[in-house]
Amino acid sequence: MTGARSGEADVARPRRPASVVGGSLLMVARALSGGFVIVTVLTRWQEFVGTIEINGARLDPVDPQAAAAILGWLLGSYGFILVLYLGLAALVFTGRNWARVVAMAFASASILISFADYSLNGAQITLRTSLVSVTLDILILLALSSTNARHYARAVRAARLERAAR
Amino acid sequence: MPDTTAAPPDRRRVSVGAALDSFFFVLAGFSSVWLAVLLATESLGLGWGLLWFAVLFWALLAYLVLPRLHRILTRLYVPNYFIGRTRTSDGLLGDPVNLALNGSAAQVHAALAAAGWTRADDVTVASSLRIVSSTVRRRSYLQAPVSPLLLFDRVQDFAYQQEVADNPAKRHHVRFWRCPDGWMLPGGHRVDWVAAGTFDRAVGLSLFTLQVTHKIDEHxxxxxxxxxxxIRQAVPETRIVLLRDFATGYHSRNGGGDNIQTDGDLPVIDLRAMLLPGQPGVAGAQVGQAPGQPGSVIEVTGLS
Structure with a gap:
């Protein structure tokens, strides 16, 4: 994206390419879609508490408090992961290379698991099931693995090292 | 000479980061193909939503899937040294390099401005918005950006264009790259800039990438x-060294699937004698380096 004309500016502040902006926004969208799941569960709490099983037996009729605690703990951990993921998106946006690699690894793992489910178990991936999240993961991976995103992360690192050396 | 077979001095080190990047790059390419299949399957189950989904499918295919596949494949088999052709951002062969220049950046800019060329804006969010707004309001945008083409592994340094009779689909345009220090054209000619000039004749669909793009004139x-x-008309000090049959004449296609043909001649525009306002001494001192009289054309033909 940058020509020789902006060579000097590259060292001071590399220009953020569209792929990094788009990739970070998609990560935020991915986190928001996770947040939507949490909201859905919260609004239909009793229904979901009823689905908690331990060793194949429903827990709710036996010990409703424990079932609710387990569901709350699950939701809490998921929410915590989502917040971490939002932080990762912010770091990708600012051009941290390790954050980009970690985000790509997450997306790849999620894609590969979905693909295994799809090809081995014949899982249906439609709008009603996981098409949106799979689409988001693939778009994130495409954006962050692009040459522009890679060069940007490297340039930011080089600029940081140069500033540190001064 | 057993010594020369020892470890090559600049063997490329394969870093973990680069290997990971390549892995993700290729995985993303395969994933996008799978996504296209998923979307196509899904669209079959949607009755009235089919058209909307077809547009989404085309956008995904043209702007994400095919470019990534082209990138992966062209990296494998398109040579990256100078072969007289630029490359598109997908790695496909683009417009032919058909001009070379000698002179400073200031001289090149001054000569083109004098010859009635307008510098194209860089592709930014602001310039992209302006393209949309000028298209909607049917205003002309003289400094509209040109698409990026790569040479020496980088996007053009700048581009100039001329509009044709208020028709945004047609325009003259030429992209410039500064040559690396000490770099020479095949045949040993030292030049400061190389350029690729083509004429946009219409807006259409690219054959290879399915993207909306300008179609260039074949000639x-x-x-x-x-x-x-x-340039010769506007700057009388210009000297031309015409390298006859610099490349073989050829008919081919560029990255958008447009036909191109050329006789293979390469004019070298020498602007070193051009006087710039404010610094006449510098240009005057360089006159001795340039061959021929101001305004002259020297033809260089092969000897054998």
Missing amino acids: TDIERDHIVAS
Whole structure:
């Protein structure tokens, strides 16, 4: 994206390419879609508490408090992961290379698991099931693995090292 | 000479980061193909939503899937040294390099401005918005950006264009790259800049990438000669060294699937004698380096 004309500016502040902006926004969208799941569960709490099983037996009729605690703990951990993921998106946006690699690894793992489910178990991936999240993961991976995103992360690192050396 | 077979001095080190990047790059390419299949399957189950989904499918295919596949494949088999052709951002062969220049950046800018060329804006969010707004309001946008083409592994340094009779689909345009220090054209000619000039004749769909793009005129030599003539007319100090049969004449296609043909001649526009306002001494001192009289054309033909 940058020509020789902006060579000097590259060292001071590399220009953020569209792929990094788009990739970070998609990560935020991915986190928001996770947040939507949490909201859905919260609004239909009793229904979901009823689905908690331990060793194949429903827990709710036996010990409703424990079932609710387990569901709350699950939701809490998921929410915590989502917040971490939002932080990762912010770091990708600012051009941290390790954050980009970690985000790509997450997306790849999620894609590969979905693909295994799809090809081995014949899982249906439609709008009603996981098409949106799979689409988001693939778009994130495409954006962050692009040459522009890679060069940007490297340039930011080089600029940081140069500033540190001064 | 057993010594020379020892470890090559600049063996490329394969870093973990680069290997990971390549892995993710290729995985993303395969994933996008799978996504296209998923979307196509899903669209079959949607009755009235089919058209909307078809547009989404086309956008995904044209702007994400095919470019990534082209990137992966062209990295494998398109040579990355100078072969007289630019490359598109997907790695496909683009417009032919059909001009070379000698002179400072200031001289090149001054000569083109004098010859009635307008510098194209860089592709930014602001310039992209302006393209949309000028298209909607049917205003002309003289400094509209040109698409990026790569040479020496980088996007053009700048580009110039001329609009044709208020028709945004048609325009003359030429992209410039500064040559690396000490770099020479095949045949040993030292030049400061190389350029690729083509004429956009219409807006259409690219054959290879399915993207909406400008279609270029097949006769790239006409555009080349137009650029040379416009500069010669505006800057009388210009000298031309015409490298006859620099490349073999050929018919081919560019990255958008447009036909191109050329006779293979390469004019070198020498602007070193051009006087710039404010610094006449510098230009005057360089006159001795340039061959021929101001305004002259020297033809260089092969000897064998």
